[in-house]
Amino acid sequence: MENKLLFDSGSWKVGVQGKQAVKQLGAVLADNPDINVLIEGHTDDDPYTGKGDISGNWDLSTKRATEIVKILVDVPNIKAENLTAAGKSKFLPIASNDSAEGKAKNRRIEVVLAPKLDAISKLLNDN
Numbered sequence: 001m002e003n004k005l006l007f008d009s010g011s012w013k014v015g016v017q018g019k020q021a022v023k024q025l026g027a028v029l030a031d032n033p034d035i036n037v038l039i040e041g042h043t044d045d046d047p048y049t050g051k052g053d054i055s056g057n058w059d060l061s062t063k064r065a066t067e068i069v070k071i072l073v074d075v076p077n078i079k080a081e082n083l084t085a086a087g088k089s090k091f092l093p094i095a096s097n098d099s100a101e102g103k104a105k106n107r108r109i110e111v112v113l114a115p116k117l118d119a120i121s122k123l124l125n126d127n
Contacts (some may be wrong), residue, residue: 006018006104006105006107006108007064008107009046010046010060012060012064012066019071023075025072025111026075026078029072030076031077033082034115034116035082035114035116036082036114037084037111038112039084039085039111040061040086040088040109041060041061041066041109042061042089042090042093042106042108042109043060043061043064043090043107044102044104044107045090045097045103045106046097046103057089058087058089062085062086064087064107065085065086066085069083090106093106094106094108
């Protein structure tokens with residue numbers, strides 16, 4: 001989803017196209033209630049210089065993840081208890097931060113899907 005969910009530097013705002021992509025993901029997730037969803041927020045390596053309650057890239061990356069979770073929670077039949085938001089800051093870049101294009105790719109969210117472990121454990125113990 002990185003191509004549709006690029007964040008401007010220092011921003012956690014999701015544009016119209018990004019919101020639409022998240023809602024489409026939410027529709028799929030709503031049909032799969034046995035999956036836990038981790039939303040990871042990422043930043044480029046530019047230090048955060050904005051104002052307000054955000055104090056740095058850790059906070060910014062977490063705010064990005066939280067914004068995606070807020071969109072997902074509004075999708076019908078999404079189980080909020082399956083969603084987790086996490087910030088990774090600048091520490092897991094997918095591109096070089098030496099160019100504007102690379103920085104733009106690093107300002108992203110990642111969606112990590114995992115089956116519920118209790119369901120797997122029950123399945124294994126029943127066999």
